[in-house]
Amino acid sequence: MQHPSDLELIQWVAGRTEFGPAEVVGRHIGSCEACRAKAMGLGRVHTALGGWAPEPPAADLWPAIRDRLAREAPPRRVLPRWPGLLRWAAAVALAGLLGHLAARALQHGLGEPAAVPGADVQTVAAYLHLHAVAAKRPPGVSRSLDVFLGLTGEEVTP
Amino acid sequence: MKHDDLPDSLLVRSIADGHLDALEPLVRRHQDNVRRLAYRFLGRWGDADDVAQEAFLRVVCAAPRYQPTARFTTWLHRIVVNLCLDARRRQTRFVAADPPDLPADPPADVLERDETVRRVREALDSLPERQRMAVILHRYEGESHREIAEVTGWSESAVESLLVRAYANLRRTLADLDANSEHRPPENRPSAVQESEEKDRAAS
Numbered sequence: 565m566q567h568p569s570d571l572e573l574i575q576w577v578a579g580r581t582e583f584g585p586a587e588v589v590g591r592h593i594g595s596c597e598a599c600r601a602k603a604m605g606l607g608r609v610h611t612a613l614g615g616w617a618p619e620p621p622a623a624d625l626w627p628a629i630r631d632r633l634a635r636e637a638p639p640r641r642v643l644p645r646w647p648g649l650l651r652w653a654a655a656v657a658l659a660g661l662l663g664h665l666a667a668r669a670l671q672h673g674l675g676e677p678a679a680v681p682g683a684d685v686q687t688v689a690a691y692l693h694l695h696a697v698a699a700k701r702p703p704g705v706s707r708s709l710d711v712f713l714g715l716t717g718e719e720v721t722p
Numbered sequence: 723m724k725h726d727d728l729p730d731s732l733l734v735r736s737i738a739d740g741h742l743d744a745l746e747p748l749v750r751r752h753q754d755n756v757r758r759l760a761y762r763f764l765g766r767w768g769d770a771d772d773v774a775q776e777a778f779l780r781v782v783c784a785a786p787r788y789q790p791t792a793r794f795t796t797w798l799h800r801i802v803v804n805l806c807l808d809a810r811r812r813q814t815r816f817v818a819a820d821p822p823d824l825p826a827d828p829p830a831d832v833l834e835r836d837e838t839v840r841r842v843r844e845a846l847d848s849l850p851e852r853q854r855m856a857v858i859l860h861r862y863e864g865e866s867h868r869e870i871a872e873v874t875g876w877s878e879s880a881v882e883s884l885l886v887r888a889y890a891n892l893r894r895t896l897a898d899l900d901a902n903s904e905h906r907p908p909e910n911r912p913s914a915v916q917e918s919e920e921k922d923r924a925a926s
Contacts, residue, residue, distance in 0.1 A: 570889070578861070580866070593807065602893075608896060608899060609896055612838055613892075614861070615848075623771065626746055631754065633742055633779065702900045
């Protein structure tokens with residue numbers, strides 16, 4: 565076999581190589597001086613690190629955490645968890661309601677425009693005029709405008 | 723069912739639903755592991771406890787985003803590791819004024835062992851912080867490369883490279899440890915290394 569990589573040796577020394585490959589690495593190490601030296605060095609490190617097993621001083625963090633939670637996080641209002649189907653139904657109903665309102669607004673919103681308090685009389689008149697054109701000649705729009713716009717097929721006489 | 727009996731993932735779900743009392747069993751279950759992990763990286767129990775407290779508070783904030791596909795400890799370690807790295811950066815600014823805790827004077831009969839522990843701590847402390855974190859997660863938390871990558875947010879290849887460099891550095895720093903001291907072989911280490919060590923001792 566080729567020399568195992570450093571990483572394979574680290575895993576092998578830590579006992580984290582699967583049985584089959586571990587056997588192969590083990591046989592190689594038995595016959596390769598360089599890899600054996602490396603594996604032994606890693607083994608010493610592994611053992612030495614394992615000797616450091618600090619025991620935390622007895623302490624319970626929960627009371628301090630509970631106090632901080634009470635101080636820092638205002639109690640949250642718990643909303644009921646809606647089942648998926650109910651959530652979809654609510655979304656569809658909301659979309660329908662918004663659609664209905666939008667349709668009504670379109671239907672009625674293009675009627676008489678609201679008066680603009682304090683606006684210039686000429687500006688308001690011009691607005692009403694253009695609005696009437698857009699609405700395809702509602703009552704009150706003069707025939708001359710249609711003629712001017714070429715809607716009647718008549719020629720405009722100056 | 724009482725909270726104490728619930729698995730971690732259900733407790734997190736419960737916290738996400740606003741039941742903050744579900745945090746208590748999580749804290750009691752994992753606090754020592756979190757404190758030890760932070761202590762190994764930061765070197766002071768006070769800092770480790772601060773990190774642990776903050777980590778559990780962050781569990782509350784992050785609970786709605788928890789996906790039970792990940793092991794809870796992997797998810798928790800990700801929070802702890804980020805806090806540790808932040809704390810370490812702050813710590814290095816004040817290290818001269820406030821040196822890390824050293825173990826209390828050891829009794830004479832365990833002098834040798836504590837000398838080894840002191841050397842190990844110094845060797846780990848001399849590693850660059852990413853190498854140190856990779857070794858701590860690998861050796862003490864038993865995490866695989868993939869888990870370390872998941873916990874730290876580093877790529878798997880970066881983790882592999884960090885581990886190789888870290889262990890090479892430790893091998894150099896701790897090279898003289900074995901000559902005069904006896905070390906217990908690790909429980910799960912393949913016998914070939916132990917046999918090689920015995921051969922080496924016999925030869926010397």
